[in-house]
Amino acid sequence: MATADIALIGLAVMGQNLILNMNDHGFVVCAYNRTVDKVEKFLANEAKGTKVIGAKYLEEMVATLKKPRRVMMLVKAGAAVDAFIEKLVPLLEAGDIIIDGGNSEYQDTLRRCKSLEEKGMLFVGSGVSGGEDGARYGPSLMPGGSPEAWPHIKPIFQGIAAKVGTEPCCDWVGEEGAGHFVKMVHNGIEYGDMQLICEAYHVMKGALGLDNDKISEVFGQWNKTELDSFLIEITTDILAFKDTDGKHLVDKIKDSAGQKGTGKWTAISALEYGMPVTLIGEAVFSRCLSSLKDERVAASKKLHGPTAPFEGNKEAFVEDIRQALYASKIVSYAQGFMLMREAAKEFNWNLNYGGIALMWRGGCIIRSRFLGNIKEAFDKNPNLVNLLLDDFFLKAIHDCQASWRNVVATAVALGVPTPAFSTALAFYDGYRSETLPANLLQAQRDYFGAHTYELLSTPGKFQHTNWTGHGGNVSSSTYNA
DSSP states (O other): OOOBSEEEEOOSHHHHHHHHHHHHTTOOEEEEOSSHHHHHHHHHTTTTTSSOEEOSSHHHHHHTBOSSOEEEEOOOTTHHHHHHHHHHGGGOOTTOEEEEOSOOOHHHHHHHHHHHHHTTOEEEEEEEESHHHHHHHOOEEEEEEOGGGHHHHHHHHHHHSOEETTEESBOOOEETTHHHHHHHHHHHHHHHHHHHHHHHHHIIIIISOOOHHHHHHHHHHHTTTTTOBHHHHHHHHHHHOBOTTSSBGGGGSOSOOOOOSHHHHHHHHHHHTTOOOHHHHHHHHHHHHHTOHHHHHHHHTTOOOOOOOOOSOHHHHHHHHHHHHHHHHHHHHHHHHHHHHHHHHHHTOOOOHHHHHHHTTSSSTTOBTHHHHHHHHHHHOTTOSOGGGSHHHHHHHHHHHHHHHHHHHHHHHHTOOOHHHHHHHHHHHHHTOSOOTHHHHHHHHHHHHOOOEEOTTSTTOEEOOOSSSSSOSOOOOOOOO
């Protein structure tokens, strides 16, 4: 007799904790893993005394499921997802639902959604954020795909999701690859947040000479302000943490950052859709630069920069850094929402931006007080073109601007790299500029490649000039970034 509400494939940390979370909320889960003994160990240990059941074979797993059958995968993105789908399809029937909860590329999700719908089955690609703790006690969930699947998975997903008050940090995102696209942008923003925090730490340590305990105290104070967030909170803890020898552990960690690709995917998507998501791109490149550790060590002995110490009021400058971090964070999120808006146009997705901000308010890595302000901005104006133009964020940017500029200028003068702070400020100055030097750039393109240009007096009409007098009058085709 079919007794399970949902099956979950993949018993790594996230999979096990999601199963236990579902069990806590009254859902019967069938656990499956390609390595069978992992199922047996899970049932005998972490899941002991629960209603969780196990299966040794996919056929056995499918037989336990109530209709429409719901199968969720938490396996490595890419070939493993396709391999499981291929094995599941012959065992399922029309109306059954396959859910991919891994960090898959949104274009793969779009492809899988279309392929399974042609077979009469439903596919959901869902972002899952919050790490081990979030999976166990309440993640942020971002489902998208076949809309017909949502009523059948909604009670489970909203039941296990993190809550802000009584509101679950989960709602239907949109069609096809929308869920995984939104999760990708979430991860890109996460890259940006982390880089900004690291730059604030670097300026305090490298320029002001503050020690880890003092910087931890500063971050702790910041967490009581507009910067209140999970990442600031954990940074406070990390900087205060002592190793067994009584010394700070953070100083012993090699300064070479890893990445799993979602930040890179965000930057690539930004280039594909012509969106200036510069801060996330810079955060990805900063990780790439950090990985050149041996080269940087060698270069540090030959390439010289400023040596003058900071002169001024350190306490006042720490407040400037806080405001620079806040302003840069606003730009980062503004860019992320710009990218989502452009993708929504491209794929005809009906994204609820205020709802997305709410989904990120709890459970996920970028959860923060700040996201409540973003939700309010889109609730006030669902057609808001850019967060920078909302009254709340407009005032915040104006209030922080002098400090922001001071931090970037001082860091440059002292030779402390602040790529994310700097690119955020450059974007702000570019976005607020009525005119940019792209007129000269268009003239250059027309000069060497006959790529044409528009005159201000005749918008929409492209023309070519024979700049040298000995060139031709034939122009190249026009195209946009």
